[in-house]
Structure formats: structure tokens, C-alpha cells
Amino acid sequence: MFKQFVYDIGTKVYFGPIDKSSLGQEITRYGHKLFFIYQGDFIKQLGIYDLVISAGKEYGFEIVEFTKIQPNPRHSDVQEGIDLCRQEQCDVILVAGGGSAIDSAKAIASGVLIDAPIWDVVLGKYPVENSLPLLTISTVSATGSEMNFGAIISNLETKDKLGLRKPSQRPKATFLNPEYTYSVPQFQTACGSADILCHTLETYFSSDNCMFMLDTFMEGLVRTVIQYAPIAYTQPDNYEARANLMWAAPWAINDFLRYDKENNWTMHPIEHEISAYYDITHGLGLAIIMPRYLRHIIDEKSLKRFRNLGINAFGLSCENDDITLAEKTIEAIEAFCYEQLHLESHLSSLGIDNRYFDEMAAKLASDHGYFTSGYRKLSKQDIVQILNECL
Amino acid sequence: MFKQFVYDIGTKVYFGPIDKSSLGQEITRYGHKLFFIYQGDFIKQLGIYDLVISAGKEYGFEIVEFTKIQPNPRHSDVQEGIDLCRQEQCDVILVAGGGSAIDSAKAIASGVLIDAPIWDVVLGKYPVENSLPLLTISTVSATGSEMNFGAIISNLETKDKLGLRKPSQRPKATFLNPEYTYSVPQFQTACGSADILCHTLETYFSSDNCMFMLDTFMEGLVRTVIQYAPIAYTQPDNYEARANLMWAAPWAINDFLRYDKENNWTMHPIEHEISAYYDITHGLGLAIIMPRYLRHIIDEKSLKRFRNLGINAFGLSCENDDITLAEKTIEAIEAFCYEQLHLESHLSSLGIDNRYFDEMAAKLASDHGYFTSGYRKLSKQDIVQILNECL
Numbered sequence: 001m002f003k004q005f006v007y008d009i010g011t012k013v014y015f016g017p018i019d020k021s022s023l024g025q026e027i028t029r030y031g032h033k034l035f036f037i038y039q040g041d042f043i044k045q046l047g048i049y050d051l052v053i054s055a056g057k058e059y060g061f062e063i064v065e066f067t068k069i070q071p072n073p074r075h076s077d078v079q080e081g082i083d084l085c086r087q088e089q090c091d092v093i094l095v096a097g098g099g100s101a102i103d104s105a106k107a108i109a110s111g112v113l114i115d116a117p118i119w120d121v122v123l124g125k126y127p128v129e130n131s132l133p134l135l136t137i138s139t140v141s142a143t144g145s146e147m148n149f150g151a152i153i154s155n156l157e158t159k160d161k162l163g164l165r166k167p168s169q170r171p172k173a174t175f176l177n178p179e180y181t182y183s184v185p186q187f188q189t190a191c192g193s194a195d196i197l198c199h200t201l202e203t204y205f206s207s208d209n210c211m212f213m214l215d216t217f218m219e220g221l222v223r224t225v226i227q228y229a230p231i232a233y234t235q236p237d238n239y240e241a242r243a244n245l246m247w248a249a250p251w252a253i254n255d256f257l258r259y260d261k262e263n264n265w266t267m268h269p270i271e272h273e274i275s276a277y278y279d280i281t282h283g284l285g286l287a288i289i290m291p292r293y294l295r296h297i298i299d300e301k302s303l304k305r306f307r308n309l310g311i312n313a314f315g316l317s318c319e320n321d322d323i324t325l326a327e328k329t330i331e332a333i334e335a336f337c338y339e340q341l342h343l344e345s346h347l348s349s350l351g352i353d354n355r356y357f358d359e360m361a362a363k364l365a366s367d368h369g370y371f372t373s374g375y376r377k378l379s380k381q382d383i384v385q386i387l388n389e390c391l
Numbered sequence: 392m393f394k395q396f397v398y399d400i401g402t403k404v405y406f407g408p409i410d411k412s413s414l415g416q417e418i419t420r421y422g423h424k425l426f427f428i429y430q431g432d433f434i435k436q437l438g439i440y441d442l443v444i445s446a447g448k449e450y451g452f453e454i455v456e457f458t459k460i461q462p463n464p465r466h467s468d469v470q471e472g473i474d475l476c477r478q479e480q481c482d483v484i485l486v487a488g489g490g491s492a493i494d495s496a497k498a499i500a501s502g503v504l505i506d507a508p509i510w511d512v513v514l515g516k517y518p519v520e521n522s523l524p525l526l527t528i529s530t531v532s533a534t535g536s537e538m539n540f541g542a543i544i545s546n547l548e549t550k551d552k553l554g555l556r557k558p559s560q561r562p563k564a565t566f567l568n569p570e571y572t573y574s575v576p577q578f579q580t581a582c583g584s585a586d587i588l589c590h591t592l593e594t595y596f597s598s599d600n601c602m603f604m605l606d607t608f609m610e611g612l613v614r615t616v617i618q619y620a621p622i623a624y625t626q627p628d629n630y631e632a633r634a635n636l637m638w639a640a641p642w643a644i645n646d647f648l649r650y651d652k653e654n655n656w657t658m659h660p661i662e663h664e665i666s667a668y669y670d671i672t673h674g675l676g677l678a679i680i681m682p683r684y685l686r687h688i689i690d691e692k693s694l695k696r697f698r699n700l701g702i703n704a705f706g707l708s709c710e711n712d713d714i715t716l717a718e719k720t721i722e723a724i725e726a727f728c729y730e731q732l733h734l735e736s737h738l739s740s741l742g743i744d745n746r747y748f749d750e751m752a753a754k755l756a757s758d759h760g761y762f763t764s765g766y767r768k769l770s771k772q773d774i775v776q777i778l779n780e781c782l
Contacts (some may be wrong), residue, residue, distance in 0.1 A: 003407070004405075004406060004407030004408065005406050005407065006403065006404070006405050006406070006413075007403065007404035007406060008403045008404075009400075010401045010402075010403075012397065012398065012399045013397065013398035014395075014397050015395060015396050015397070015398065015651075016394070016395030016396065016652070017395065022397075048597050180552075211616055211634060211635060211638065212614075212618060212619070212631075212635050213611065213612065213615040213635050213638055213639050213642075214611070214638075215611075216608075216611025216612070216614050216615060217607075217611050219607070219611065220604065220607025220608050220609070220610065220611050221604065223603075223606040223607050224607060225601055227603060228603070240603075243602060244602060244603050244604050245606075247602065247604055248604050251604075259406070260406075304451075312703075
């Protein structure tokens with residue numbers, strides 16, 4: 001029996017080349033003074049900057065720019081954005097960029113309406129009921145932040161990387177132009193694809209008893225990523241590959257697939273510990289953790305899910321026994337990440353050693369020595385072991 | 392290359408047992424005087440009627456009831472509904488029932504705002520810009536009308552069955568309680584499942600070049616229907632089966648799967664001719680047409696789609712050659728409809744003969760003797776041949 005759920009995903013998505021009138025109409029539907037967040041020269045090179053400025057002139061909205069965005073977005077930068085947005089009294093936000101930019105924009109959209117330091121908001125000390133209306137132009141197929149309401153914010157001082165998930169942060173409209181992703185470098189294409197795959201697998205392995213229909217969609221997303229990520233990697237301007245990845249990214253994590261189950265993610269919390277300490281690229285961290293974690297959770301209950309995943313997503317023969325299918329499925333994920341997408345397969349190659357593993361594991365195993373909010377209850381020792389296997 | 396599209400599906404879905412406060416809040420979010428459309432005693436037996444009345448008392452909205460709904464909803468009944476709704480100055484509509492009730496409610500929601508006979512509105516003589524806000528409680532897993540903006544209305548005088556598709560008709564909120572479908576009779580469960588399958592296949596065979604990700608989702612929907620319809624047929628109170636069918640129904644036809652392609656449906660237009668003449672159950676007509684039509688469209692281009700469908704949705708071996716895979720896929724659909732769901736396999740068993748086939752085909756082949764809006768251009772003779780094969 002599935003639990004009750006409320007499906008509520010109202011983001012309007014414009015897919016394909018952006019039409020200036022659609023952009024102008026969506027912005028002026030929500031406000032008159034735009035807080036325009038973007039990161040990097042590539043937003044100008046892609047023509048997005050000029051498009052927004054031009055829409056502003058034509059549709060008569062003012063524009064305040066903010067560009068202080070870094071990968072693994074910092075609470076201190078977000079605070080600066082909030083202060084500027086509030087001071088300028090902007091009433092609608094547009095963000096152009098990848099997951100870090102969009103996550104920053106979400107935290108700004110919420111923080112600007114609350115008279116408190118943003119890190120306290122992230123820590124849950126203040127309720128978030130409303131956020132400024134947010135529009136996004138996504139330029140990377142990865143985090144799926146463009147269609148969900150989650151943001152991940154890092155505090156480098158406390159080495160914390162925490163989620164701020166508020167329904168009011170879900171973008172009102174999102175513009176997805178696959179051509180904008182042609183210039184995403186190979187490494188980022190690989191990391192983004194590993195991220196999409198991992199989002200899907202986190203949800204797939206969130207419960208042992210899910211709605212079959214959603215299982216089939218998740219298997220379809222895995223098929224999509226493993227089919228098209230290698231093509232996008234070697235042929236960066238392949239529209240079909242970029243379009244499939246760009247539409248798969250939000251659906252892997254816009255909540256649709258997990259409404260029928262608990263949100264028991266494990267790989268992301270582990271990766272967030274690593275990147276909070278070492279500031280590595282999120283998708284790369286996930287690619288390293290995925291196979292180690294999946295091997296760790298092979299048990300009598302999960303074998304059925306591995307079996308379905310192996311057969312339906314990776315095309316493995318149903319004549320394999322369950323254990324073999326689980327192992328071959330994990331090997332297929334390794335081949336995808338490390339051979340086809342050429343991602344590093346070991347944390348040690350990134351200059352990471354085990355000195356903080358105990359500290360990271362202790363943070364995760366905060367429930368009397370256990371991590372209890374994931375698919376399987378993990379002890380602190382389990383987590384240290386998984387981390388050691390990643391070395 | 393896919394065409395540009397705008398994804399815009401804002402229907403909020405409450406899945407599971409209905410909570411009176413959610414119902415009351417959704418209704419009063421949109422209006423104060425409710426036009427409550429329902430069909431048949433079973434709405435009272437299911438407790439839906441009492442729930443709505445009780446919500447009205449608690450949340451302070453007035454209720455006007457309308458119950459004149461028939462299968463293959465008639466324009467004359469819809470007109471009565473419009474007149475009453477207008478006279479009573481209702482400002483929000485709630486419909487409880489299956490596709491016929493929901494389609495009627497959509498036409499009423501639009502017609503009440505236009506000072507013209509509803510059949511002229513269906514014929515496109517008047518633009519539909521707005522509709523009264525519509526909420527639905529679906530009691531049958533079939534047409535998917537609960538999450539899309541289409542309505543099919545019949546005119547028995549002119550023997551026409553036409554679509555009224557207006558974005559403003561998309562329900563604002565939909566309540567899906569799988570338990571309400573426990574009492575759906577076997578025949579209706581079978582017809583509804585055939586309908587879901589056919590919606591998926593219409594879209595799957597709308598184009599030879601679709602977005603792979605959406606193909607995988609459609610294959611997943613087919614897997615879901617063929618897995619759970621036979622279970623729901625034999626175990627009417629199997630929650631897992633009813634829930635999967637209930638969530639599959641709207642996704643098969645809420646537009647998500649066809650945003651990347653033309654809307655080139657063929658089986659539905661043919662079935663609408665049959666049921667306009669003979670008033671048979673829509674899903675039964677589709678079940679009879681499906682295999683005949685699919686055999687008719689086997690060609691060099693479609694073989695690739697049949698191959699993917701056979702392997703990924705019906706679990707056929709990839710070692711079969713393309714022609715064999717297409718034939719086995721169609722045989723699997725026949726076995727599903729006629730053996731597992733015990734639906735009639737021939738129009739002649741329903742007392743239908745060929746006397747109007749020429750007239751029906753002529754109506755469809757209205758473009759200089761051809762039906763040109765489908766997946767394949769069909770001549771009038773092609774359509775007569777398909778109909779004859781259905782006999």
C-alpha cells in the first residue's frame with residue numbers, strides 16, 4: 001500500500017530556443033523589477049544576457065544584476081544577494097546558469113522575505129512560507145533544480161552542506177534550450193549525467209515497495225542517461241542527446257517519481273559530506289560513491305530491485321541469477337561513469353585521504369551512531385567502510 | 392530534431408483517500424457557489440455525495456446539483472447543464488464520475504461563459520478563452536480526462552462525435568482515490584484499461600521520431616497496464632493494481648508524452664465514428680480496432696517502433712526479426728484485450744455490420760478522399776478495409 005500523496009508540480013517549461021516575448025511575458029506576469037542572477041561570461045556568450053536586457057527594454061521591467069555565484073553555493077554569497085535584492089526592492093527573480101546558480105536563487109527568493117540571517121533559515125530556525133517568484137534559464141543538465149523546490153547551500157566555516165526545501169521555491173517557469181548545453185565541457189557533461197543517474201537511483205532505492213508505474217519511468221530515465229550521456233560527451237552539439245538529457249534532468253528529481261514513497265536518499269548525504277570538506281564537483285563525488293554504496297545495500301530485499309533495474313534499464317539477461325544481476329548492474333554503472341564518461345573512480349585520485357572520514361561519518365550517523373533516514377539503516381562504521389572503499 | 396514545446400500541466404492531484412478539508416479548501420479557493428455534476432447512485436454509495444455536502448456545510452459554499460450525464464455525453468445534456476449553471480450563477484464546478492461526466496463538465500465549464508449553443512462552440516464557431524474553474528473526483532481509470540483539457544461530445548442527431556480541446560478546461564485539482572474504483576465492473580475495468588493502452592499507443596505511433604525519454608515512459612505505461620489490468624479484473628479490490636491503473640490513466644494522455652511531436656492520432660478518430668453510429672463503449676471499440684490498425688501500419692519506418700515496443704514493453708526477445716516482433720507485439724495486444732480482459736474481438740458480435748462503413752470512412756477521409764491528420768495517410772479504402780477487418 002502506497003501512502004497518500006499530493007502531486008503539485010506547476011512549473012511551466014518552455015523547451016527549445018527561447019522566444020523573447022515568452023520570456024518578457026513570464027517575467028512581467030510576476031513582477032516589474034527583476035533580480036537577474038547569473039554566473040560567468042558564458043551567459044553573455046550564449047546570448048542570454050542580451051536577450052534578458054532586450055526583453056527588459058521591450059516589456060518595461062527594471063533589472064538588477066547579481067553574479068556572485070560559486071559551485072557548491074556559499075551561504076555568505078547568498079546573503080549578499082539577499083541584501084542587494086531587498087535593498088533594490090526587486091519583486092521577481094530570474095536566474096540563468098546551472099544548479100549552483102539556481103540553488104542560490106532559491107535561497108535568495110526565500111531569504112529576502114525573512115528578516116534573519118540566511119544560514120539560520122537554512123538551519124530551520126525560521127519558517128519559510130513564501131518566496132519571491134522565481135524563473136530559471138537552465139544551462140546545464142544535471143541537478144534538476146530548474147523544476148523542483150530544493151536548494152543545497154554550503155557553509156564553509158562549519159563544513160556543512162544542507163538542504164533548504166520549500167514548496168514556494170519551485171520555479172514558476174523554466175526555459176530549457178538544449179543548444180545552451182552544447183558548450184558544457186566534457187567533464188561537466190559527465191558529472192551532470194552522473195548526477196541525473198544518481199537522482200534516479202536514489203529514488204529507485206528509496207523503498208522496497210514502490211508504485212510499479214514509477215519504477216518503469218525511473219528505469220526509462222536510466223536508459224535515457226546511459227544512452228545519451230556518452231553521445232553528448234563525444235558529440236557536444238548533438239541536439240537529440242542534449243535534449244534527452246535536458247528533459248531527463250528535471251524529471252529525475254522534480255518529485256513526481258517519489259510521491260509514493262519516503263524520501264530515503266543516502267548517496268547524496270554522503271557526497272554532501274565529502275564536498276563540504278573538499279569542495280569537489282558534486283556529480284563526480286556521486287559517481288565515485290554510487291557503485292560502492294550499491295554493493296553495500298545488496299540484500300534479500302533489494303535483490304528484486306537490482307534484478308528489475310538490471311533487466312529493464314541495463315538490458316541484462318533475465319537468465320542471470322539475482323546476485324549476478326546485481327553485480328553486473330553495478331559493473332555497468334562503473335563502466336558508464338569511469339570508462340564511457342572518463343570520470344575518476346577513486347577519491348585518492350582527487351587528493352582526498354581518510355583523515356576526516358570518521359568525522360564525516362559521525363555527522364551522518366547522528367541518530368545514536370546510526371544514519372537512519374536512508375534506504376537502509378547505516379552505522380557509523382558502515383559509512384566509514386563505504387568511504388574507505390571510495391579511496 | 393524535436394519541435395519546440397511548452398509544458399504546462401498545472402493540475403494538482405490528491406492521490407489516496409479524500410480528505411474533506413482538502414476538498415473544501417480547493418473548492419473555496421476558486422468559488423463560493425458550486426455546480427456539482429455527478430452521474431448515478433454509485434456516487435452516493437461511494438460516500439462522495441455526502442462528503443461534498445458535508446464539505447459545503449463546513450466550508451460555507453452553496454451547491455447546485457446536476458446529474459444528467461450519459462455515456463458518450465450528448466450535446467443536448469451539456470446544454471441543459473450550461474443553462475442551469477448559468478441561471479444559478481455558479482462560479483466553480485466539481486464533477487464526480489468517469490470520463491463522460493468529466494468531459495461533460497469541461498464543456499459546461501466553457502459553454503457557460505459563451506452566449507451561444509454549445510454545439511456551435513464544439514464546432515469551433517466561437518473561441519474559448521476561459522472556462523469556469525473545474526475540480527474532478529475520478530471514479531474510473533480510463534479516459535484520463537481528469538488531468539487533461541480535452542472533452543469529447545456527441546451529437547446523436549448529426550452522428551458526430553467531436554473534441555473540444557481548450558487549455559482553460561484543464562482541471563485545477565483532481566482527487567484520485569483508487570478505492571473508488573474497486574466497484575467498477577469487470578467490463579468497465581477492461582474497457583478503461585484498453586483505453587489507457589490505446590492512448591499510449593496512439594502517442595507512441597504518432598511519429599517515427601520521438602524523444603527517446605518519452606518513448607521509455609510510454610513503454611513503461613504499457614508495461615503497467617498489461618501487468619495490472621488483469622489483476623484488477625480478477626481482484627477488483629487489489630489496491631496496488633487499482634492505484635497503478637489510476638495513476639497511469641492521466642499520464643497516458645495529459646499531454647506530457649506528446650509535447651515533442653505532432654498529435655497524429657488515428658484509432659480514436661476511427662472509433663469515434665463507430666461509437667457515433669452505434670453508441671458502443673469507447674474502450675471496447677478501441678480494443679477491437681487496435682490490432683487491425685496496428686497491422687495496417689507495419690512498414691519500414693514503423694518496424695523500429697514495433698521492435699522497441701515489443702522488446703521493452705512486452706518483454707519479447709530481441710533475437711526475433713523485425714517483422715516477427717511486430718506481429719508478436721500485436722498478438723500480445725490481442726491476447727491482453729480478448730483473452731485476459733475477455734473483451735469482444737469483433738464488431739459483428741456487437742450487432743454491427745458494414746452498412747455505414749462507407750459513410751464513416753468518407754467522413755474521416757475528408758481531405759480529398761484521404762485521412763491526413765494521422766500517423767499514416769489513409770485513403771477512404773484503407774479505412775473501410777480496417778473497419779471490415781474489425782467485423
